[in-house]
Amino acid sequence: MTYTEIKKKGEKKYYYRVKSIRQGKKVNKQRIYLGGNLTKQELKEKEQQADKKLLNIPKRPETKKALPETPNQNNQGITAEKDEFSKWFTQIMLKADLADYTEVSGAIVFKPAAYAIWEKIQQECNKRFKQIGIKNTYFPLLIPEKLLIKEQEHVKNFSPEVAWVTQAGNSKLNERLAIRPTSEAIMYPSFAKWIRSWKELPLKLNQWNNVIRWEFKHPIPFLRTREFLWNEGHCAFASEKQALKDKNLILNLYKEVCENFLALYGVAGRKTEKEKFAGAVFSEKLHYVMPNGKAIEGPCYHYDGQNFAKAYDIKFQNKKGKEEYVYQYTFAISTRMLGIIFAIHSDKKGLILPPKIAPNQIVIIPILVGKNNKKILDEVKKIKSELSCYNPILDDRKDYRPGFKFNEYELKGIPIRIEIGPRDLEKKQVIVMRRDTLKKQEIKISKLKTEIPKILEEIQKSLFKKSKTIFNSKTEKAETLEKLKITIENKKIGISPLCKNIKCENNLKFKTNGAKTLFIDDKNKIKSEKCIICNKPADYFVYIAKSY
C-alpha cells in the first residue's frame, strides 16, 4: 500500500511517500522524502518518481542474529568464570538478588537477601558489645564545619571525600554541614560535656549508622561504596592501660563473629604509620584476601591515645583531683563484609552462604508428578514444620519444574536442599543436597531432625576451612623487590622486610604498580634482613598487596 504523508512545521508543509509492507504479522514502513512546499504538479511528479523507487527497494536487509550467550539456555545463571572477578562478582550480586544500582553513583540498594545478613552481623556483634558494657546510642548525621576541623590529621585525611550540606530550601546556610564520614567530630564535643570526673569513666558507646565518603575511585558494590553502613564504637578511659586492655576483647569479638558466623579466615595486624587511621596512635585491622588476589580490610580497632581528647577538650578529674585528658579507642565493622562473604565463598553456580548467616537454611522442593500429589504435599508440610527452626522455604509452585528450582536456589545460596518425590516417599526418605559441595545423599525422614544440624555444621566448618586454605595459598614470603613483584603479579600477598622510613613505603607503591602495606607481621621478627626498597636494615616484615 502506498500513500503520501504530510508533515507541517510552521507554515511549511513537507511531503513523504510511504509504502507499508506486511511482513508476517508486522507492518513495516518504507518512506521517501519528496520535498517541502510543493505545488500540486510537482507533488504528482515526485510521487511517481518515488513510487518507481519504492518498487525497487528490496525487502528489509537481513540483520545479523544476536546469539544468546549460552545457547539453548536462559540467562538466569552466572555466565562469568570466577577468575574474571569483577564480571563474576557483579553477576553474583545482581542475579542472586543481593543488591542493585541506583541513580546515585556509588550508592547501592541492599536488597532483602543481603540486608538480612547485615542484620545477622549486627545482632551477633551487639550481643557481644553488650557483654563488655558497650551501649548503643545515636548521634546526628550532620557535623558543623567548625567541629570537623578540630583534629588536624583527621580532617586532612577525610576532607577530600566529605559531602556537604550548604543549603536548606532556598536559603544558604550560615555554616555548611558535613555529612559524617565518621562521627568523632560530632560525638566528642558531647563526650567533653558529659565527662567531668573519673567516676564517669569508662564511657563505652556505639552506634549503628550510615556514613558517606565521596571516593573518586570507581565504586564497586559492597566493596567500595560512597555510602555504607557500619558500627562505630567510641570509648573513653581514665588510663592508657585500661584502654589498651580492651584491644584484644574487641578484635577477638570481631574475629569470632567473622570466623564462626561468616566463615571467613582473616589475619589481624597492626597498620604502619602511613596506613593507620587519621588521628590515631595505632590501628589494628583484620585482613582478607579476595579471589583476584587483592587484599581487603575487615573490622578494625584504633587506639587514639589522647589525640582526640586534646583536640576536643575531653578532660576529667582523676582520683588525685588533677585534670587529665581521657584515653580513647574506636572500632568498626562495615557492610564491606557482605562483599567479602559473597566473593570468597561463592562459585560459578552462584552464591554460597554459611548456614549460620543464611536467612533460610533449607529449601524443600516436592517433586510433583501427575495430578495426585496430596501425599507428597502433606509430607512436605510436615517436614517443613519439623524443621521450622531453620526457616525453610517450601517451593511447591507448579509452574516451574524441579530442575529450574534447583538452579534458582543454588544461585541464591540456600545451604541445604531437600527433594522429595513419589519414589522417595515409598522408601520414607528424602534426598538432601548441600550447596557447597553439590553432593546428594539419601536420608530417612525419621532421621532428618538429627542429621540436618550435623550437615549444616559441616558446611559451616568446611567453608571456614576453605577460606583459610585460600588465604594461606595466597600469601608467600618475598625477600626481595623482584620476588615481591612476581608475587603480586601472581595475584598473591607478599611478606617482605621493610624499614620505617615513610619514603620507602611511598616508593613501594610506585615500584609495585600500586600495592601497599597491609600490616606489620609481629610474629615474624627481623634478624638481619634488608629493606626491599632502600637496602638498609629492615625494621619489620610487612604484608604487601594491591587492595580495595
Place this chain on the structure above:
RNA sequence: GGGGCUGUAGUGUAGCCUGGUAUCACUCGAGCUUUGGGAGUUCGCAACCCCAGUUCAAAUCUGGGCAGCCCCA
C-alpha cells in the same frame, strides 16, 4: 590523579561507518500440555541514558552532562 571503552525492552544483544524501516534470544504475562537437573507450544507486554545542536527527518552525525566498565598512577 591520568588514559581508554561502553550506554538500545527486565537481561544479553543487532542496527550506528553510509540519517528515513528498531533485530534476535532469554526473561516476564495469559492459555493448553507437562513436571526426578534450567520443558514444549500458541498468543501477548516491553527499549534507543539525559540535554542541546545540525537536518524536512537523529538510535545513527556534533557538543555537553550523567552512569557503568577496564587499564595505568
